[in-house]
Amino acid sequence: MADAIPFIEILGYWLGIFLTLAILSFLYKDNPFYKFAEHLFIGVSIGYIITQQYYDVLEPKLVDRIGVPAWHVLLVVVLFLVALGCAAVAVRRRSPASVATAAAAVFLLAGAVYSLFQSGNHQELGPLVSSIDWWIGLIPLVLCLMMFAKSVSPRWSWIGRYPLAFVVAFYAALEVNGLVQADLGAQMQRSMADLDREKVNINEATPEELTQLPGITPPVAREIIEQRAEQPLSSIDQIEALPGLTPAQRATIAEERGHLIGLDARAGTEPGQRNWFRIFSEVLLLLGLLASLVYFYFSIEQKGAVGKVSRFGVWILMIGFGASFGYTVQGRLALAIGRAIDVMGKDKDPALAERIQGPLVAGISILIIVVGIALWELKLRRAGRGSAGGPDAA
Amino acid sequence: MDKGRVHNRPSLIERLQGFDRRWIFLAMALAVVGPLLRPCNLPFKASPMVKALYNTIDELEEGDVVYLSADLDPPATPELEPFFRAVVLHLKRKNVKIALGSTWYAAPPLIERWIRDVVEPQIARPGEDGYQGAPDRPYRKNEDYVWLGFREGKQAVINKLGSDLWGNYDGRAADGTPLDQIPFMKDKRQLDDFDLVILLSAGSPGAKEFVQQVQTRYNIPMVASVTSVMTTDLTPYYDAGQLLGLAGGMLASAEYEQLVGLPGLGTQGADVLNVGQIVVILAIVFGNVIYFASRRRRRFS
DSSP states (O other): OGGGSOHHHHHHHHHHHHHHHHHHGGGTOOOHHHHHHHHHHHHHHHHHHHHHHIIIIIIIIIIHHHOHHHHHHHHHHHHHHHHHHHHHHHHHHOOHHHHHHHHHHHHHHHHHHHHHHHHTHHHHHHHHHTSHHHHHHHHHHHHHHHHHHHHHOGGGHHHHHHHHHHHHHHHHHHHHHHIIIIIIIHHHHHHHHHHTOBOEETTTOOHHHHHTSTTOOHHHHHHHHHHHHHSOOSOTHHHHTOTTOOHHHHHHHHHTHHHHHSTTOOEESSTTOBOHHHHHHHHHHHHHHHHHHHHTOOSSOOOHHHHHHHHHHHHHHHHHHHHHHHHHHHHHHHHHHHHHHHHHTTTSOHHHHHHHTHHHHHHHHHHHHHHHHHHHHHHHHHTTOOOOOOGGGO | OOHHHHTSOOOHHHHHHTOOTHHHHHHHHHHHHHHHHSOOOOOOOOOHHHHHHHHHHHTOOTTOEEEEEEEOOGGGHHHHHHHHHHHHHHHHHTTOEEEEEESOTTHHHHHHHHIIIIISSOOSOTTOTTOOSOOOOOOOBTTTEEEEEEOOOTHHHHHHHHHOHHHHTTTBOTTSOBGGGSGGGTTOOSGGGSSEEEEEESSSSSHHHHIIIIIHHHTOOEEEEEOHHHHHHHHHHHHTTSSSEEEEHHHHHHHHHHHHTOOOHHHHHHHHHHHHHHHHHHHHHHHHHHHHHHHHHHHHO
């Protein structure tokens, strides 16, 4: 299978390994290999974005909707305006260059007009423009063209503010709506319900309530309901011993036993049991939230009792930032691991990895980069410019 | 400070304060490459959030249809590709149909490659070394799965998926096949029509926007696999029941691989991650020791 892969693709893998190491060479210091890889990456990315946006967005949403005949007519109109402008410049300057430009524009215009009548596209335009959807399809095009006014001249930049205002208002409305519904509404509702919620009584709970418990999936909940119809359960441990469970379900419940009956107790068999740990957690969450808000309240001097509350808020914030930092470190490490796995060919079919010879290519790439950087530094020293800075210098 | 001390050799703490950070980069490189060459197989166990995700998918039945939104780019592949492979195997074992879409322009080449490598071929053959559980079967395009493509528009696109999925994709799949010619898509006009929405998210727009724009409004069952950086932002949605399961980062992907019985890239990476994190912890402790020692020295000098 690996033999069927063309050499050009293998070359692509080699280039990928070299560019990965060229980017990583920045950890030593800013250098020409890093710059080359960075610029190549930006250039390729921009080319990719333009192509992708055209085929997946502009073509289906704009070009197809407006139709080829309309684009053809628009091309003729634009070329007519360009030819008119070039002709005006040629008349005023009377230089050979301006006359030649005007002649070229007129030639292009004539070609577009000839092609319009030759293809018969002008005849299809009538039924197209009579549809209301066609005119609605023009709105994004007009908004796009208005946006370009900002780059034409500062005098016309005000035109670009209208599409921007449209975009900002549209997304602000979407965002606010989503935040209120999903973040404020749903989560506050959930928190408030938790504060006074008793433990789930497995002898009385509905299937929905049962499936909220850790380890209780819908089939397990069905099994509990069948069992308790015959005889109420006297202990949580009886769930694990229900006859209709699979070994995997039984193992999951055994692992979740701590959450079901431990400190963070979620389930019980007696009516009226309160989940004190959950109540404590919710109260702590509320106090932490209020204390954090106090820290950001600058209208009162933060000393005395306010200062102490604010200090508590700082601790809560630090715990939150610590958790985020831990996850961020994990994410950055995963990036490095991903590249290492790719370079070493650990994610590839063994035959393909054999053909690519990742570690060997990596070794050669490191050698090229090290020698290259050494020569570059030597050249800099000879030129009297000293050594470039480390990673922070860029 | 007297003049004599200026000419003294710098103390150990002073030398450590000027410690070149590139040694830490080198230590980290060794910590990453070392376990890949010689795996340590440090143990890990699936967390409740990942188990909840697994259980939600395990509840799906044959013939169900899921919408899988892969909102990611190449940097997210180490964390999310292992999850994609494991979850697709899980879905294929249960004969669940898959509709794939994306709101990220960088995702299509990745998704198309994953379709070729994971969705279309059989990936867990009976008796093959390393795989546990039932085998899967090859999936056929537009019969067992459909790739709908990418649409620009961020939250607006997600919002529209909730009310008019067909309109969002102009009534056709990425290869141009009309959606009404794909049997399992005939009655899937909006996200609410799917049996489950699975999100693979590397940022915004992603899982957060799906919860905000469509989950809460239409009460759609959703699970998400996200990058580590996003995990703390998404956990409240899991706690509030808006997400039925959540896998955050490479370690969670490895946990899912473990549950599915497909040790792969995530399991390899989790081993390295554990060693790498030990190096990070040592670096933090080292930095703090130097900081407190120099502060103590300044206080007493």
